[in-house]
Amino acid sequence: MKYTCEITIDLPRDAFIEKLDNPENMRHWQQGLLGYEHLSDKPGTEGSQMSLRYKMGKREFEMVETILKRKLPDEFHMTYDTKGVHNTQRNYFKDVDGKTLWVSESEFQFSGFGMKLMAFLMPGVFKKQSLKYLEDFKAFAETGKSVLDNG
Template sequence: MKYTLDILIEAPLEVCAKKFSITEYMNHWHRGLVSIEHLSGIPNELGSKMKLHYKIGGLNLNQIETITHKNLPHELHCSYATKDLDHLQDNFFTATSQNQTKWTSVNECVPLNFNMRIKLWLMPKTFKKQSLQAMKDFKNFVENGTSVAHA
């Protein structure tokens, strides 16, 4: 399943790209993020890997993030791997004015088993909604300093 989302952020390109790429800020816009474990590579650089630990609705979820392309402040592409799904996310940041940034997120979800294939087919809006919520949370964090860390 492939989909593209975008959002307009009331902040300069450099501010958005910096806040997006700093690992310590992730808990402010990744709902349910409990901890981050560095696995390999130079943190926040091309090829680096981190294990992200989430607790969402009583469930413990883990995913491995790998930075697959980095050209900040304009692009940061990552892959997120779980036991059921590979999620490829290409992020593009464009200055629309001096104090506005358009974030475009191109996503591809690749199911790794039959159950996830069925979930993607039956509930594609759920995956898109979750991605859009993260984008809104990032926008709110950048514009207002609002964190979802304790939500």
């Protein structure tokens, strides 16, 4: 399953990248993030990995992020792996009149009957979640609004 989401953030690209590239900020725009742990000696570099723990509803799960390509401020690609799901995320950042256009391409591969069935029956759930992360990042980057303020 593949799809693309995009959003314009009212920040210059360098300020946008500074907020996006700080893992401490993830908790402010990734609803359900419980924590993260760097698994590599050089965090944030190509090939480095980070473990991310989330809670969605009553379900807790962990995924591993691997950075594939880091060519900031233009692009940043990574994979996310958890049980039954492999997600490749390609992010592109363009300067548009002092604002930043974030284009996010997602590609999901599923293993296991349950995940394949869920993807077939509810493909919109994945895109909706991706778009929510972009919208929550926009709110955080532009106004400082954190998803932590909701509860």
